[in-house]
Amino acid sequence: MxxxxxxxxxxxxxxxxxxxxxxxxxxxxxxxxxxxxxxxxxxxxxxxxxxxxxxxxxxxxxxxxxxxxxxxxxxxxxxxxxxxxxxxxxxxxxxxxxxxxxxxxxxxxxxxxxxxxxxxxxxxxxxxxxxxxxxxxxxxxxxxxxxxxxxxxxxxxxxxxxxxxxxxxxxxxxCGIQTGAGTVLNSLPVTEKHSLAIFGGGAVGLSALMAAKLIGAAPLVVVEPLADRRALALELGADHVIDPFAVENVVEEIKKLVGGVDFSLEMTGIPAVAKQCIDVLKPLGTCALVGAAPADAEISINIMEMLVTGRKIVGIVEGDAEPRTFIPQLIKYYEEGRFxxxxxxxxxxxxxxxxxxxxxxxxxxxxxxxxxx
Ligand SMILES: [Zn+2]
Ligand SMILES: [Zn+2]
CATH class of the missing domain: 3.90.180.10 (Medium-chain alcohol dehydrogenases, catalytic domain)
Incomplete structure (x- = not known):
């Protein structure tokens, strides 16, 4: 047998x-x-x-x-x-x-x-x-x-x-928590000198927020339509939260609050939001596409705008994690009260x-x- x-x-x-x-x-x-x-x-x-x-x-x-x-x-x-x-x-x-x-x-x-x-x-x-x-x-x-x-x-x-x-x-x-945290801790070169805007305050977005807070990055902005999630984002360390349906222009609102960001994280999979993530970047900023989008979803970008700003767009799966090393690391951060x-x-x-x-x-x-x- x-x-x-x-x-x-x-x-x-x-x-x-x-x-x-x-x-x-x-x-x-x-x-x-x-x-x-x-x-x-x-x-x-x-x-x-x-x-x-x-x-x-x-x-x-x-x-x-x-x-x-x-x-x-x-x-x-x-x-x-x-x-x-x-x-x-x-x-x-x-x-x-x-x-x-x-x-x-x-x-x-x-x-x-x-x-x-x-x-x-x-x-x-x-x-x-x-x-x-x-x-x-x-x-x-x-x-x-x-x-x-x-x-x-x-x-x-x-x-x-x-x-x-x-x-x-x-x-x-x-999966979800590793993806959000890994985006900030593994994929992107985020330091305490960098600002972030996180579009989507679900499990992945809020895990990215906790990781950014752990590094000491600031200011941290979370864009999220649900009030409970915005409130939790503030408790977990966001400096600003924005209800995208309560402002006329999310990009302008973020620029008004923090002058653009070094890193933007797209957690929603919505093409229009991905476009905002690119537009909100400072020169040399990076937009991370993390949220699963419909198979045929596309965005258009202005080539000259990308050239003159030196912006980057990067796709990320599972926060670039090697699970057998990264998950124990996240557990250690949790035990230290930092995650x-x-x-x-x-x-x-x-x-x-x-x-x-x-x-x-x-x-x-x-x-x-x-x-x-
Ligand atoms: Zn998953
Ligand atoms: Zn393989």
Whole structure:
């Protein structure tokens, strides 16, 4: 009998249609292959990308088990896994191949095989990890599919964490929080001498804000339509907050307040906002495009304006993070009281996953996390 013949029972929330609620169903998982880990999922964050995929704006094969901010306890390890043992607490992040030029450069979020490893519904070799009554269920979403009580992850996207901290709190570090914080701490050369404007005060934007505050960058401006989020941004260290619907011209408003910025962070995926992010830059400023936009979204730029200002525009995925080093670093900042990401989280029981998704879509919850136990 091979490992592939051993089955583990689990409950998964399956997306069967792009506008249907997820349904809770019994599934079976294989035992982990040599470079894989079987994990009992304790909690999972809900990220904007789960919803983009659920609604097929970024198409994934249905039916599929989504979820990519899992946290849990190692149950079983593959024969080649050396630095994890059953009982370890782990946070799951995005998957990568480990062999392409980007992975070699420790920038796995630009893995040449990112789509196959994260969005294909199977392993990159096309084999599935989950089934139901003998039929395949698409899974392995972001190398995990954490909207389930058990998951198979690759050792590359499994990050060992301290047992001192509650796993359910650490779950969202795997994607949204890492993306925002990494944009400021890894991708951009932000120092205490730099000003930032963050467009979008959701989990990614507010994580970027906390990271900018940690560095001592100032002034920090957050543009966000929801009043609760603007209030939280001020508590987390923003110097100015702007309701984009309450001012005539956001760019002029920021220039009036702080005279333009060195770095602008586009977290909304809205082309008109991306344009504002470019227009608000000082000479030599950099605009970071971080928010997932519709596949056909484009902006136009004035070439001469770019030349004479020396501006840069850069796309960023997952905050350029190498999860196995960056997530422990974020946890250390949290323990030092310098990165209070727990302020963003609301907990829901796993059975209320559909309600938690609604709370994220309506803006009622910044970072919903469902608990399986
Ligand atoms: Zn790669
Ligand atoms: Zn995500």
């Amino acid at each position: 091979t490992n592939d013949d051993i089955r583990h029972e689990a409950t998964a929330a399956i997306a069967r249609g792009s506008s249907d609620p997820l349904t809770f169903e019994q599934v079976t998982l294989q035992s982990p292959r040599a470079d894989e880990v079987l994990i009992k999922i304790v909690a999972s964050g809900i990220c904007h990308t789960d919803l983009v995929c659920l609604h097929q704006e970024l198409p994934v094969p249905l039916p599929i088990v989504l979820g990519h901010e899992g946290a849990g306890i190692v149950v079983e390890i593959g024969s080649a896994v050396q630095d994890l043992v059953p009982g370890d607490h782990v946070v799951l992040s995005f998957n990568s191949c480990g062999q392409c030029p980007s992975c070699d450069s420790k920038l796995p979020s630009y893995c040449y095989h990112f789509m196959a490893n994260n969005f294909s519904g199977s392993r990159s070799d096309g084999t599935g990890t989950m089934e139901q009554n003998g039929a395949a269920v698409n899974a392995n979403f972001f190398g995990q599919s954490s909207f389930a009580t058990m998951a198979i992850a690759n050792v590359r996207n499994t990050v060992k964490v301290s047992k001192e901290l509650p796993l359910e709190m650490l779950a969202p570090l795997g 209070p990401f727990d302020r963003l989280i609301d907990f829901f029981p796993f059975e209320s996953l559909n309600e938690a998704i609604k709370a994220q879509e309506s803006g009622q919850s910044i970072k919903p996390v469902v608990r399986m136990v």
